[in-house]
Amino acid sequence: MTRTHDTITFLTVLLGSLCLSSCSPWGCEPGSGAVAEERLQLDPFHGVLLEGSMDVLISKGEAQEVVIEGQSNLIGLVGTNVKNGVWTISTSKCYSTNEPFRVHITVPMLDRVIVQGSGSVKGVDEFSLGEVELELQGSGDIDMAIVAGVITAAIQGSGDIRLRGSTGKLIASVEGSGDIRAGELIAGDVDANVVGSGDIKVRTSGNLDAEIAGSGDVEYIGEPTSIDERITGSGDIEQVEE
Secondary structure: OHHHHHHHHHHHHHHHHHHHHHHOOOOOEEOOOOEEEEEEOOOOOOEEEEEOOOEEEEEEOOOOEEEEEEEHHHHOOEOOOEEOOEEEEOEOOOEEOOOOOEEEEEEOOOOEEEEEEOOEEEEEEEEEEEEEEEEEEEOOEEEEEEEEEEEEEEEEEOOEEEEEEEEEEEEEEEEEOOEEEEEEEEEEEEEEEEEEOOEEEEEEOOEEEEEEEEOOEEEEEOOOOEEEEEEEEOOOEEEOOO
C-alpha cells in the first residue's frame, strides 16, 4: 500500500510540475499603458514572415514604412531582422494584451507572405507582380488582392487564404482543414491539390488540374478549356455558380 501511495504521489507531483512549466503564463509580458504608434527603421524588404498572433496590414506605396501600433511596452518586443529581403515579424518574448497589437506596412513591392501561427496578414491595396508566394502554417489568415503572372498559395493547417485580382496561373494546395477562397481571383490555368478536409474554390478559364486525397472539395467557377481530375476519398470536384 505504501509503495502504491508513493507512486501516486510521485505522478501527481510530476504532472503538476509539467503543467506549471508548460501552462503557466509566467515569463510573458503583460501589456500596460495606452495604445501608441512607433515607426521602425528596417532594411529594405519585399516579403514578410509573421510569427505569432499579431495583425499585419500591408499597403502599397513608393517609400517603405513600418508603424507598430500597440501598448508602449509591447512595441519594443518586435524584432527588426530582415534576411534575404524577408522581414521576420516576431516578438522577443511572449506577451498578453486586450488592446490592438498591429503592424502597418507600406512597401513598393511584396512577393512573399508567410504566416506561422494564428496571426493575420491583409493587403489594403492591390499589388501587381510577376510571381507571388503565399504560405500559411497554422490557424492564421491571409487576405490579398493581387495581379500576377503566377500565384502560389499553400496552406498547412486550419487557416484560410482569400484572394482577389487576376493571374495567369494559380497553384493552390491545402494540407489539413484550411480553405483557399479564390472565387474572386480571375485565373487562367489552375492547379488545385487538397489533402485532408480543406476546400479550394477557384475561378478559371484555362486548364484545371485538380487532385483530392480526403474529404475536401474543389469548386470552380467558369468554363475551363480542359479538366484533369483525380480523387482518392470522399471529396468532390464540381462546378458552381457565381
